Structure formats: C-alpha cells, structure tokens
Amino acid sequence: MAKFPVLEIFGPTIQGEGMVVGRKTMFVRTAGCDYSCAWCDSAFTWDGSAKEEIEKLEADEIIARLQEEGGDHFDHVTISGGNPALLARLDELIDPLHELGIEVALETQGSRWQDWFTEIDDLTISPKPPSSKMNTNWETLDLILEKLDDAGRSKNVSLKVVIFDKEDLAYAEYVHKRYPNLSFFLQVGNDDLEEDSPSGLASTLLSKYEWLIDQVMASSALNRVRVLPQVHTLVWGNKRGV
Ligand SMILES: C[S@@+](CC[C@H](N)C(=O)[O-])C[C@H]1O[C@@H](n2cnc3c(N)ncnc32)[C@H](O)[C@@H]1O
Ligand SMILES: Nc1nc2[nH]cc(C(=O)O)c2c(=O)[nH]1
Ligand code: SF4
Numbered sequence: 001m002a003k004f005p006v007l008e009i010f011g012p013t014i015q016g017e018g019m020v021v022g023r024k025t026m027f028v029r030t031a032g033c034d035y036s037c038a039w040c041d042s043a044f045t046w047d048g049s050a051k052e053e054i055e056k057l058e059a060d061e062i063i064a065r066l067q068e069e070g071g072d073h074f075d076h077v078t079i080s081g082g083n084p085a086l087l088a089r090l091d092e093l094i095d096p097l098h099e100l101g102i103e104v105a106l107e108t109q110g111s112r113w114q115d116w117f118t119e120i121d122d123l124t125i126s127p128k129p130p131s132s133k134m135n136t137n138w139e140t141l142d143l144i145l146e147k148l149d150d151a152g153r154s155k156n157v158s159l160k161v162v163i164f165d166k167e168d169l170a171y172a173e174y175v176h177k178r179y180p181n182l183s184f185f186l187q188v189g190n191d192d193l194e195e196d197s198p199s200g201l202a203s204t205l206l207s208k209y210e211w212l213i214d215q216v217m218a219s220s221a222l223n224r225v226r227v228l229p230q231v232h233t234l235v236w237g238n239k240r241g242v
C-alpha cells in the first residue's frame with residue numbers, strides 16, 4: 001500500500017469554490033506541489049513552513065481519520081493540496097471511498113495526468129493565469145482534457161481560473177476559447193493572505209467580486225461561464241482547516 005503525504009484532514013464543511021460550491025464535504029489536503037504560485041493561499045503545503053506536520057498515511061488510515069473527524073455526517077470528500085496529481089497511487093484512496101458510497105472531488109492545476117482522473121466525480125482543473133508567475137504547458141493541458149473527454153468524463157470536469165487583474169481575464173478568455181465545451185468558472189483572487197479579521201477580508205473580497213462580475217458582464221468572450229468568490233473565505237477569512 002502506498003503512503004501519501006497528508007497535511008490536513010478536516011470537515012465536514014462546505015466546498016467553498018467552483019463546480020460543487022456549497023456541497024457538504026470533507027477535505028484531505030496533500031503536501032507537495034510542482035508549482036509555486038505567487039499568491040498561493042496554501043503555500044504551507046510546499047514552502048517547507050509546515051514540513052513537521054506532514055504525515056505519511058496509507059489510504060485506510062486516511063479513511064479512518066475522515067470517519068473520526070466526520071462521523072457519518074458526510075458522503076463527499078474533496079482531495080486538494082498542494083498538487084494531489086503528483087500521487088500516482090491515489091486510486092488506493094479513491095476506490096475504497098467509492099465502495100463506501102462516498103463521492104470524490106479533486107483540485108489540481110492541470111500540469112500532470114494520472115489514470116485515476118477518470119474515477120473522480122467532480123474534477124476541478126485550475127490552470128494558472130499570469131499573476132501567478134507560472135507558465136501553462138498547453139500540450140499537457142490539451143492531453144489531459146482530451147483523455148478525460150475520450151473516457152466520457154467531460155461532465156465530471158470543470159475549469160476554474162483565479163482572476164487578479166485584466167491580464168488574468170485575457171488569459172481566462174483564452175482558456176475558455178480553447179476548451180469551449182467545458183464548464184467554466186472565474187474565481188475572485190485573494191491577495192490579502194495576511195488579514196486575520198474575517199469581516200475585514202470579506203468586505204475587500206466582495207469589492208473584488210463586484211469588479212470581477214462587471215468585467216465578465218462586459219466581455220463577449222465570457223458568456224457561458226460562472227463567476228464566484230471563495231465562499232469559505234467570506235465566512236471564515238484566511239483560517240486554515242475550514
Ligand atoms: C490551493 S489550490 C490546490 C490545488 C491545485 N494545486 C490547484 O492550484 O488547483 C486550490 C485552489 O485554490 C486556488 N487558490 C489558491 N490561492 C488562491 C488565492 N490567493 N485566491 C483565490 N484562489 C486561490 C487555486 O487556484 C486552486 O483553484
Ligand atoms: N471550504 C473550503 N473550500 C475549498 N475549496 C477549495 C479549497 C482548497 O483549498 O483547495 C477549499 C478549502 O480549503 N476550504
Ligand atoms: S498550483 Fe495550487 S497548491 Fe500549487 S502553488 Fe499554485 S495554487 Fe498553490
């Protein structure tokens with residue numbers, strides 16, 4: 001059995017972002033990322049600041065923890081990170097969750113393929129805009145989305161682009177144009193990662209949400225799209241484990 005590097009297991013809470021926003025879910029957050037986004041709100045998964053907290057857990061240990069934390073108050077688990085797509089044997093966790101009647105969502109940036117992507121019920125792929133300082137490998141992203149389509153999984157997939165500025169919006173327009181048939185989300189970027197007052201942060205983020213709505217309404221290239229804030233940051237601010 002593979003051992004997975006795990007930083008957090010928490011919930012139940014609401015999925016605060018994207019295609020299943022509002023869904024009651026548990027979270028498993030894995031450590032390690034092949035990117036280092038300028039504005040990553042989970043930088044502790046890869047910058048070494050939480051390396052003492054990383055646990056190496058087998059799938060059955062992760063499931064036991066989920067049940068300890070969540071009891072029987074959940075039927076949905078979201079795997080995020082870091083980049084959980086770095087973990088080749090994650091099917092060892094996904095399959096037994098499905099056998100328990102639990103749906104599985106996953107968050108990744110679209111830099112790596114894994115065969116178990118076709119098993120994910122709600123797969124969010126979040127390519128990174130210029131403000132992140134990362135570069136998108138379009139061939140890799142094409143290949144990932146093609147394989148998912150070939151497997152008949154496009155209905156289980158969404159694209160989510162975080163927006164900080166007009167350059168990011170132009171990037172989002174390009175992504176949507178390149179993959180017009182996939183469900184598409186624009187998400188408010190949070191650049192106030194040090195703010196520890198939830199109400200202070202919420203008012204800044206709501207202004208940014210209004211700006212993003214205005215921009216998307218004014219764009220003829222962004223029609224079949226959804227625009228969302230990170231709902232959990234509106235409620236709990238930058239708090240970890242919610
Ligand atoms: C922390 S990442 C982990 C999963 C994967 N590495 C990825 O980036 O998709 C989860 C989601 O949070 C988003 N995110 C990270 N930092 C953010 C920020 N400062 N504001 C808004 N969204 C952010 C990412 O774009 C991604 O969609
Ligand atoms: N409530 C809640 N919703 C989320 N959606 C995506 C998250 C993530 O960090 O991947 C996240 C998170 O950390 N908390
Ligand atoms: S890809 Fe995701 S986890 Fe990795 S640095 Fe970017 S936002 Fe953070």
Ligand SMILES: [Mg+2]
Pocket residue numbers: 041042
């Ligand atoms: Mg988060």
